Amino acid sequence: MFFASDNGAPVHPSVLNALSEANTGYAGGYGADALSLEVEERIRTLFEAPEAQVFLLPTGTAANALALATICQPWQTIYCHRNAHIEEDEAGAPEFYTNGAKITLVEGEHGLIDPALLSAVITNAAASGVHNVQRGCLSITTATECGTVYSLDQLKTLTSIAAKFDMPCHLDGARFANALIKLGCSPAEMTWKAGIDILSFGGTKNGLMGVEAVVIFDPKTTWEFELRRKRGGHLFSKHRYLAAQFKAYLDNDLWLTLARQANASAQTLLSELASVDNFSCLHPVDANLLFVEFPRALHRNLAKAKAQYYFWPFNQTLEGPDHEMISARLVCSWSTTQDDIRKFIGAIHA
Amino acid sequence: MFFASDNGAPVHPSVLNALSEANTGYAGGYGADALSLEVEERIRTLFEAPEAQVFLLPTGTAANALALATICQPWQTIYCHRNAHIEEDEAGAPEFYTNGAKITLVEGEHGLIDPALLSAVITNAAASGVHNVQRGCLSITTATECGTVYSLDQLKTLTSIAAKFDMPCHLDGARFANALIKLGCSPAEMTWKAGIDILSFGGTKNGLMGVEAVVIFDPKTTWEFELRRKRGGHLFSKHRYLAAQFKAYLDNDLWLTLARQANASAQTLLSELASVDNFSCLHPVDANLLFVEFPRALHRNLAKAKAQYYFWPFNQTLEGPDHEMISARLVCSWSTTQDDIRKFIGAIHA
Amino acid sequence: MFFASDNGAPVHPSVLNALSEANTGYAGGYGADALSLEVEERIRTLFEAPEAQVFLLPTGTAANALALATICQPWQTIYCHRNAHIEEDEAGAPEFYTNGAKITLVEGEHGLIDPALLSAVITNAAASGVHNVQRGCLSITTATECGTVYSLDQLKTLTSIAAKFDMPCHLDGARFANALIKLGCSPAEMTWKAGIDILSFGGTKNGLMGVEAVVIFDPKTTWEFELRRKRGGHLFSKHRYLAAQFKAYLDNDLWLTLARQANASAQTLLSELASVDNFSCLHPVDANLLFVEFPRALHRNLAKAKAQYYFWPFNQTLEGPDHEMISARLVCSWSTTQDDIRKFIGAIHA
Amino acid sequence: MFFASDNGAPVHPSVLNALSEANTGYAGGYGADALSLEVEERIRTLFEAPEAQVFLLPTGTAANALALATICQPWQTIYCHRNAHIEEDEAGAPEFYTNGAKITLVEGEHGLIDPALLSAVITNAAASGVHNVQRGCLSITTATECGTVYSLDQLKTLTSIAAKFDMPCHLDGARFANALIKLGCSPAEMTWKAGIDILSFGGTKNGLMGVEAVVIFDPKTTWEFELRRKRGGHLFSKHRYLAAQFKAYLDNDLWLTLARQANASAQTLLSELASVDNFSCLHPVDANLLFVEFPRALHRNLAKAKAQYYFWPFNQTLEGPDHEMISARLVCSWSTTQDDIRKFIGAIHA
Structure with a gap:
């Protein structure tokens, strides 16, 4: 993840x-x-x-x-x-x-x-x-x-x-x-x-x-x-x-193939995230980056599952009220798999 | 070569x-x-x-x-x-x-x-x-x-x-x-x-x-x-x-092995060059570089055999009297072989 | 002026x-x-x-x-x-x-x-x-x-x-x-x-x-x-x-004397400008600079009298409706005299 | 001086x-x-x-x-x-x-x-x-x-x-x-x-x-x-x-007048120095600078008379054998006078 x-x-x-x-x-x-x-x-x-x-x-x-x-x-x-x-x-x-x-x-x-x-x-x-x-x-x-x-x-x-x-x-x-x-x-x-x-x-x-x-x-x-x-x-x-x-x-055209995969993964991740409570997406997802927002409690779940991504901006922390919104950047790459995404979504809901 | x-x-x-x-x-x-x-x-x-x-x-x-x-x-x-x-x-x-x-x-x-x-x-x-x-x-x-x-x-x-x-x-x-x-x-x-x-x-x-x-x-x-x-x-x-x-x-210790090979090749090349007419070595050969001098005619032989090396200084040319001395830099690397050296010496004498 | x-x-x-x-x-x-x-x-x-x-x-x-x-x-x-x-x-x-x-x-x-x-x-x-x-x-x-x-x-x-x-x-x-x-x-x-x-x-x-x-x-x-x-x-x-x-x-203390003069001139100029139609001052006048605003027609009067100062920002012009407000910077120096100020005010009203 | x-x-x-x-x-x-x-x-x-x-x-x-x-x-x-x-x-x-x-x-x-x-x-x-x-x-x-x-x-x-x-x-x-x-x-x-x-x-x-x-x-x-x-x-x-x-x-043409004076002073100084024991001039004197050499003892005389000039190179000193040669730079300017030169020559011989 x-x-x-x-x-x-x-x-x-x-x-x-x-x-x-x-x-x-x-x-x-x-x-x-x-x-x-x-x-x-x-x-x-x-x-x-x-x-x-x-x-x-x-x-x-x-x-x-x-x-x-x-x-x-x-x-x-x-x-x-x-x-x-x-x-x-x-x-x-x-x-x-x-x-x-x-x-x-x-x-x-x-x-x-x-x-x-x-x-x-x-x-x-x-x-x-x-x-x-x-x-x-x-x-x-x-x-x-x-x-x-x-x-x-x-x-x-x-x-x-x-x-x-x-x-x-x-x-x-x-x-x-x-x-x-x-x-x-x-x-x-x-x-x-x-x-x-x-x-x-x-x-x-x-x-x-x-x-x-x-x-x-x-x-x-x-x-x-x-x-x-x-x-x-x-x-x-x-x-x-x-x-x-x-x-x-x-x-x-390896370069196009890889970018197509990364962009597609970002779209998959975006559509899966729609199911998350209070989820919102901060910018249109045109490429392989997502800027998202959801409650701190769910970020804590991800942290427990050792999901790796950055809070964006950096100065937000896991400490604080559960329901407060935390924004984050999620980046898909050519090597992101459907399984990675499934696990990530699973971890949010865990 | x-x-x-x-x-x-x-x-x-x-x-x-x-x-x-x-x-x-x-x-x-x-x-x-x-x-x-x-x-x-x-x-x-x-x-x-x-x-x-x-x-x-x-x-x-x-x-x-x-x-x-x-x-x-x-x-x-x-x-x-x-x-x-x-x-x-x-x-x-x-x-x-x-x-x-x-x-x-x-x-x-x-x-x-x-x-x-x-x-x-x-x-x-x-x-x-x-x-x-x-x-x-x-x-x-x-x-x-x-x-x-x-x-x-x-x-x-x-x-x-x-x-x-x-x-x-x-x-x-x-x-x-x-x-x-x-x-x-x-x-x-x-x-x-x-x-x-x-x-x-x-x-x-x-x-x-x-x-x-x-x-x-x-x-x-x-x-x-x-x-x-x-x-x-x-x-x-x-x-x-x-x-x-x-x-x-x-x-x-790959780094030492490779350097040892290159230095040894330089010594082999040096000893083989001793047989070349009017050959002289311009600097002590302590590592993997040789600075050498021999007549232009022999450089022409090497050029014909497509040996690759630099005249040192660069502004010398193949054109000119046969017996004039031309100085050159020869560099051995980890991948220089005994065969490379044998061919080089062979080409000089060709 | x-x-x-x-x-x-x-x-x-x-x-x-x-x-x-x-x-x-x-x-x-x-x-x-x-x-x-x-x-x-x-x-x-x-x-x-x-x-x-x-x-x-x-x-x-x-x-x-x-x-x-x-x-x-x-x-x-x-x-x-x-x-x-x-x-x-x-x-x-x-x-x-x-x-x-x-x-x-x-x-x-x-x-x-x-x-x-x-x-x-x-x-x-x-x-x-x-x-x-x-x-x-x-x-x-x-x-x-x-x-x-x-x-x-x-x-x-x-x-x-x-x-x-x-x-x-x-x-x-x-x-x-x-x-x-x-x-x-x-x-x-x-x-x-x-x-x-x-x-x-x-x-x-x-x-x-x-x-x-x-x-x-x-x-x-x-x-x-x-x-x-x-x-x-x-x-x-x-x-x-x-x-x-x-x-x-x-x-x-020449340096203090000169600065005191310049600051005092700025205050005099400010108080004289109070009489000008629709005049306003854009920043507190703490030193020797005034940033002021008054109608274009009055700036035209000053231009006719060859008063020298800058519109601020520079991209304003004398061309345009009379009553539109134009902002300007006025700087007093140690050598600004009461007479300079009097003439300037006179020119505005001319 | x-x-x-x-x-x-x-x-x-x-x-x-x-x-x-x-x-x-x-x-x-x-x-x-x-x-x-x-x-x-x-x-x-x-x-x-x-x-x-x-x-x-x-x-x-x-x-x-x-x-x-x-x-x-x-x-x-x-x-x-x-x-x-x-x-x-x-x-x-x-x-x-x-x-x-x-x-x-x-x-x-x-x-x-x-x-x-x-x-x-x-x-x-x-x-x-x-x-x-x-x-x-x-x-x-x-x-x-x-x-x-x-x-x-x-x-x-x-x-x-x-x-x-x-x-x-x-x-x-x-x-x-x-x-x-x-x-x-x-x-x-x-x-x-x-x-x-x-x-x-x-x-x-x-x-x-x-x-x-x-x-x-x-x-x-x-x-x-x-x-x-x-x-x-x-x-x-x-x-x-x-x-x-x-x-x-x-x-x-003040600039030419002043340079002419400085150059002329340098020539005067040069001709007066000819009388000094063991004097030699290190470079042709084409402008207003002289590079000269004469024995240390004479430099000591000049130092006593508070003549100001640089040893050239700087790392020479007044300490040492009397007869050793010391080289120096002498610069004439527009304001150098005949009197300055006379005093300088006088001091050497003092």
């Missing part, structure tokens, strides 16, 4: 097989091997973007921070949702990699940036010229930290606001596959066709050991990106093992 | 097995899993340093840069050999992670810092007080970039110079195992007992996929290190797969 | 006299002259802080950014009011000097930090440990950007919240003198006795040419501050001319 | 007069005043560079560091002479402002960069591509730290080496006027006509209180420079007082 995070799940077996297959003989270092080149080309094809440049990286924080540093100057600001991962969960990595850019927070329900608020804050920015931090870039996350997914229209609305001010757009796609499954569109439609210039294309939360791909649709900045990656200590010498993982991810 | 780099070698099969074994069920993220804790404890035991803190990282550049940033302020300088990896091969990662510290280069034969020169440059530093970059730390590499290994006495001489000025000492041990095999001493003797405060303990060049351990012997700075690692994007969510690799490395 | 800013005012004649007096013969550079040492000692005496260290700097932005960098690590955050100068008017200087610290904004009426909101945001910070930007320091401004002044009790309430989390406190005193006049207390009472650790003590907005003093009440960090100042390019070689200005500032 | 530094000299009286003249009424802040605009235009005219952009700054360190940050990326290196001010006397300000660029040192006699060595080090740079710090810019100083002055041909030789690699060139002109007097050429000839892209045009060492001008001949980067200046805390609110100083500097 592990619903704490999608990165607590094991790696899909195909990924380990791919590592073994890649482990034959010598290979050029730092991406100069055949497997790395093949994977880069396949990602270009997948995104219908023959000019795009692709970079493999070990963590989502590295992918986001390097992407942002490449499109945002130190004296500029990054616009994002108040709950964005880059604001709340990366210990200041964007500030570090950009050499001190600011992050300007925009509100919006269910983790979705409110376009009117975004437009207002950008329009009013830098009114005093040189005295102000300047407009830099927009960073959008989908699936969001609340488990919601922007529609293509919503994405385009946001990127067109940025475009009015000549700002590039970054997409934090740590759960890109989960969002794509929800929308049922193509990778191109959810990225460059919707105004995205640079993408963090997640793999780790969806069955890989530790690989994300940064896809740069505008190849002008790629040499700078390469230098920043090396300088950040993120250029792997034995790069083929990053590539092997991503090859397994793309083969037979 | 691959002698280009030890990071072109495949991963040792035990490492892949360890990944498979680790791939069962769910685990806490970011190092909060049993395997990670076990590996950290084993490294402490290995170094006879119960207070030490251990951090796993994916690349040597990250290990070095984060270690240096933790012991060197932005307005200070790092003393190292002119050919140190941190100076020549990390694209300015130390400067990036330290927020602009300087690197002061010290000369010395065979990649070894000359103690008299080190002492002089440190003594004369910061004579104008606030107008100067300040003394920061000493960074030593062993095995060095020239394939030589400091004796314990040589190490202590250097660290005692730093100690006179209250400067901490970093050891870049990308080839730590190869150096240890040469000295036949204990890990503790080659580190904290010799005055080292923080160590980059290499795994990647010696059979792992991509893991290095930073060992901090003085635990005062570890919380800062943790924050810097996260901020640099180097804290893995699925941390158990870094730990699994390192567990395989330590199990049955 | 210049009410645009206190830094548009000329320099007080005593300051120029002091420069002339200082301009005799040779002097040691970089602060090693008798006048500099004298001024530092006088500031220590003024603040009843014999251990304090004093540094003269040319701009308020440099003073604030260097002070903050000295007390806030790159992976930490600075808490301040949403309208603080460090957030809105320094083009990211704090982010630059701290190497990428974050600024966390706290709301509060009239430019005053709301203690309950501050307490909540600090309490809830860094709940995920290493994944979060850490608590750093508190920066308070008085007189605030809204022209209000914290009472001593209000100051202590804020600094005691920071103290609970072992966070140091910075005071942005660009208009320190104006605030002190309002409170009628001693410099010590408004700083270290109220929990302030490091102060930007303004001179430029109050009659100097360009000097601010940073006063560090805890002398442990002063060598670091000196290095940061030099590294920032803010250590003057001909330092005696900074010291001379500040000497004139302190002689005969 | 003050020969310690040209920044120990007082300010020329015209400068104080200009400050008084500027001190009438209100003025726009941050450079938006008539005087600032006038001075910028005059500098453009002086340099025959109608497109150039001009920025006034308070210190030479700020001027150099901001200029370099504008033309050198964080992952690049700055080539300069081993004894350049940016390497030896700015406490790492270039590293700070560039966010961690490296400085690569080039040797050369008498403080002059050796063109063959420069060419070699640039040619051999970045041979490993992304693994290396990249070529950034060239920084030349004239008059050099050894008091020598490059001929126009020498300057062009150096800038043409940089041009081959598309690197921009910075000129550290802290003693620009002294160099110009030596060459007798025009400011344009010594800068953009010789391949200089960005200039630190010194004022402080030559009679001003504290103003340097950065002149950017290629206006593409000026908005970035403005933002960096503000972000560095170097944009003065009461900017007219910087402008006033520079106006006085340009009026009646």
Whole structure:
């Protein structure tokens, strides 16, 4: 009964097989091997973007921070949702990699940036010229930290606001596959066709050991990106093992299969939870995350059964009146089973 | 016939097995899993340093840069050999992670810092007080970039110079195992007992996929290190797969076995090369690297046979007089075989 | 009729006299002259802080950014009011000097930090440990950007919240003198006795040419501050001319006299504005700034008379309905005269 | 008898007069005043560079560091002479402002960069591509730290080496006027006509209180420079007082008159020193600095007479054998008098 995070799940077996297959003989270092080149080309094809440049990286924080540093100057600001991962969960990595850019927070329900608020804050920015931090870039996350997914229209609305001010757009796609499954569109439609210039294309939360791909649709900045990656200590010498993982991810659309499973599990869990007393769901469940609320007594039951998940926010406790509502985050992964869900629901009612 | 780099070698099969074994069920993220804790404890035991803190990282550049940033302020300088990896091969990662510290280069034969020169440059530093970059730390590499290994006495001489000025000492041990095999001493003797405060303990060049351990012997700075690692994007969510690799490395002293093989191969290659016309060896072969010189015609033979290695320096070419001497670097790895060596020598003479 | 800013005012004649007096013969550079040492000692005496260290700097932005960098690590955050100068008017200087610290904004009426909101945001910070930007320091401004002044009790309430989390406190005193006049207390009472650790003590907005003093009440960090100042390019070689200005500032309490004049002018202007149709004052006038609102038609009258001041916010215009309300900032300086005020009021009614 | 530094000299009286003249009424802040605009235009005219952009700054360190940050990326290196001010006397300000660029040192006699060595080090740079710090810019100083002055041909030789690699060139002109007097050429000839892209045009060492001008001949980067200046805390609110100083500097060619005096004093001092026992001069005296050597006993005489100057290097002392040679730096300034020189020579022989 592990619903704490999608990165607590094991790696899909195909990924380990791919590592073994890649482990034959010598290979050029730092991406100069055949497997790395093949994977880069396949990602270009997948995104219908023959000019795009692709970079493999070990963590989502590295992918986001390097992407942002490449499109945002130190004296500029990054616009994002108040709950964005880059604001709340990366210990200041964007500030570090950009050499001190600011992050300007925009509100919006269910983790979705409110376009009117975004437009207002950008329009009013830098009114005093040189005295102000300047407009830099927009960073959008989908699936969001609340488990919601922007529609293509919503994405385009946001990127067109940025475009009015000549700002590039970054997409934090740590759960890109989960969002794509929800929308049922193509990778191109959810990225460059919707105004995205640079993408963090997640793999780790969806069955890989530790690989994300940064896809740069505008190849002008790629040499700078390469230098920043090396300088950040993120250029792997034995790069083929990053590539092997991503090859397994793309083969037979494994990435879509795994995300589809995780999203489906989330829907199953949601429908089972409907039976729980006083249950409510705080955000639409578009991907593999649920934000739920039910009485403390039931959380105590789950604790007894050693169910693993986070109270959200963290500062709630098992101590207190039975009937008080406690909110929590439940995350399904590719490896969540029907049995896990059944046990979880069983434990609530125990 | 691959002698280009030890990071072109495949991963040792035990490492892949360890990944498979680790791939069962769910685990806490970011190092909060049993395997990670076990590996950290084993490294402490290995170094006879119960207070030490251990951090796993994916690349040597990250290990070095984060270690240096933790012991060197932005307005200070790092003393190292002119050919140190941190100076020549990390694209300015130390400067990036330290927020602009300087690197002061010290000369010395065979990649070894000359103690008299080190002492002089440190003594004369910061004579104008606030107008100067300040003394920061000493960074030593062993095995060095020239394939030589400091004796314990040589190490202590250097660290005692730093100690006179209250400067901490970093050891870049990308080839730590190869150096240890040469000295036949204990890990503790080659580190904290010799005055080292923080160590980059290499795994990647010696059979792992991509893991290095930073060992901090003085635990005062570890919380800062943790924050810097996260901020640099180097804290893995699925941390158990870094730990699994390192567990395989330590199990049955695999790390020593592999380094012993690589060093032995280097000695075999050296003795075979003695038969080559006009051959000379430019540095003592203490570890797994050879720096050699022989006539261009023989390099042409090797090129025809598709032997892979680097001219050193890079700017030499196959074009030119037959008898002119060309210098090259040859690297043996754990996977270098007697057959590889026999073929290489055969190709020279072909 | 210049009410645009206190830094548009000329320099007080005593300051120029002091420069002339200082301009005799040779002097040691970089602060090693008798006048500099004298001024530092006088500031220590003024603040009843014999251990304090004093540094003269040319701009308020440099003073604030260097002070903050000295007390806030790159992976930490600075808490301040949403309208603080460090957030809105320094083009990211704090982010630059701290190497990428974050600024966390706290709301509060009239430019005053709301203690309950501050307490909540600090309490809830860094709940995920290493994944979060850490608590750093508190920066308070008085007189605030809204022209209000914290009472001593209000100051202590804020600094005691920071103290609970072992966070140091910075005071942005660009208009320190104006605030002190309002409170009628001693410099010590408004700083270290109220929990302030490091102060930007303004001179430029109050009659100097360009000097601010940073006063560090805890002398442990002063060598670091000196290095940061030099590294920032803010250590003057001909330092005696900074010291001379500040000497004139302190002689005969000129600094208090000038601030008293400016505050009194603001009160006169306020009382005269009471006669204006539909006039309202948006914030209490505790110092030398007024935030006022009156109909557009009257602003047109002022524009015709070439009165200089800023609409606040900037994006309001003279175009539009006559009776619509326009808000504006009016700043009095030491050199504002009764005649200036009379003319301004006359122009409104013209 | 003050020969310690040209920044120990007082300010020329015209400068104080200009400050008084500027001190009438209100003025726009941050450079938006008539005087600032006038001075910028005059500098453009002086340099025959109608497109150039001009920025006034308070210190030479700020001027150099901001200029370099504008033309050198964080992952690049700055080539300069081993004894350049940016390497030896700015406490790492270039590293700070560039966010961690490296400085690569080039040797050369008498403080002059050796063109063959420069060419070699640039040619051999970045041979490993992304693994290396990249070529950034060239920084030349004239008059050099050894008091020598490059001929126009020498300057062009150096800038043409940089041009081959598309690197921009910075000129550290802290003693620009002294160099110009030596060459007798025009400011344009010594800068953009010789391949200089960005200039630190010194004022402080030559009679001003504290103003340097950065002149950017290629206006593409000026908005970035403005933002960096503000972000560095170097944009003065009461900017007219910087402008006033520079106006006085340009009026009646004061800047040339003062430099001519200083250079002439250096020549007088040099010819008088010829009479001293065992005297030798270590570098050609092209500007206002002398590097000299004579026996310790004579330095003792000077010490008794309280002559002020620096031993060079600093680590020599008055203790030791009488006849041992001690080397020293003697600096003449605009305010050095014939009498000062006579007394100095008298004291040696006393």
